[in-house]
Amino acid sequence: MRNFDENTITDAVLDRVGGAQDPRIKQVSEALVRHLHAFLREVRPTQAEWELGIGFLTRTGHMCDDKRQEFILLSDTLGASMLVDAINNSAGLGETDSTVLGPFYVEGPNVFENGADISNGMDGMPFYVSGTVANIEDRPLGGAVVDVWHADDHGYYDVQNFEEHGLAGRARLHTDAEGRFSFWTIRPASYPIPHDGPVGDMLKAQGRHPYRPAHVHFMIEAEGCQKLVTHVFAAGDEYLDSDAVFGVKDSIIQPFEEHAPGRAPDGSLRDAPFATLEYDFRLLPADRAAQAA
Numbered sequence: 556m557r558n559f560d561e562n563t564i565t566d567a568v569l570d571r572v573g574g575a576q577d578p579r580i581k582q583v584s585e586a587l588v589r590h591l592h593a594f595l596r597e598v599r600p601t602q603a604e605w606e607l608g609i610g611f612l613t614r615t616g617h618m619c620d621d622k623r624q625e626f627i628l629l630s631d632t633l634g635a636s637m638l639v640d641a642i643n644n645s646a647g648l649g650e651t652d653s654t655v656l657g658p659f660y661v662e663g664p665n666v667f668e669n670g671a672d673i674s675n676g677m678d679g680m681p682f683y684v685s686g687t688v689a690n691i692e693d694r695p696l697g698g699a700v701v702d703v704w705h706a707d708d709h710g711y712y713d714v715q716n717f718e719e720h721g722l723a724g725r726a727r728l729h730t731d732a733e734g735r736f737s738f739w740t741i742r743p744a745s746y747p748i749p750h751d752g753p754v755g756d757m758l759k760a761q762g763r764h765p766y767r768p769a770h771v772h773f774m775i776e777a778e779g780c781q782k783l784v785t786h787v788f789a790a791g792d793e794y795l796d797s798d799a800v801f802g803v804k805d806s807i808i809q810p811f812e813e814h815a816p817g818r819a820p821d822g823s824l825r826d827a828p829f830a831t832l833e834y835d836f837r838l839l840p841a842d843r844a845a846q847a848a
């Protein structure tokens with residue numbers, strides 16, 4: 556086969572990739588070709604525009620290393636991460652809503668006791684975070700692994716600002732027998748996602764800001780349950796309705812309450828203003844997650 560033109564090229568490519576042995580690879584390859592060709596037919600790029608697009612993806616790849624994942628940012632800012640999340644985590648059986656993982660999770664965070672201060676000396680308003688982990692029938696999940704991470708009060712993650720404090724605002728905790736966890740840290744601020752690369756250029760060209768509302772990330776794993784990846788967002792934040800990565804859901808917005816000096820929920824006496832967040836997480840049993848898939 557040869558002499559392909561605008562009317563014959565799509566079928567020719569579909570025919571070629573349709574020979575894939577693995578049925579999933581065949582399905583994905585065919586869908587990719589159909590949608591890519593439909594995109595090009597709709598947009599009708601000039602040769603120069605197509606080269607610009609290839610250049611954009613090349614710069615995106617070159618920007619990636621073990622500290623910066625520009626392709627995740629691209630997926631997040633185009634709503635692809637939230638769409639994949641919605642496809643895979645929407646059983647709606649009373650489990651806590653999930654949201655994007657983002658690029659700042661670090662595998663194997665340091666383990667802390669409940670009640671510990673995980674801020675590693677970062678400046679900011681002291682922030683007491685506590686809650687419970689249970690299944691959707693409200694059975695407390697003791698021994699659940701609760702990984703938390705958050706930005707500082709200027710909106711930077713420790714891994715972006717490593718020289719200053721090392722790992723900070725990042726911990727692994729384990730729930731007690733009643734499913735409770737707690738820690739002290741500092742109240743995180745809203746922040747711009749990294750926008751000094753091709754994704755930042757794209758946002759600017761699309762007339763968008765790069766900000767995310769203030770939040771604390773949680774990744775929670777308990778035996779027999781589906782892993783939960785989510786955040787809790789600060790109620791009242793100015794970016795809740797325009798999150799750069801489309802991650803906000805009403806059910807995971809909670810007040811970050813500010814308090815005058817005095818007694819904190821853990822009984823300690825604070826001589827400066829502090830903030831608190833309390834959130835109860837509900838995990839989906841793995842068999843229910845499999846049925847819902």
Ligand code: BEZ
Binds near residue numbers: 657658659749
């Ligand atoms: C984050 O919340 O850490 C994040 C999520 C998506 C893109 C950039 C940052």
Ligand code: FE
Binds near residue numbers: 772
């Ligand atoms: Fe974040």
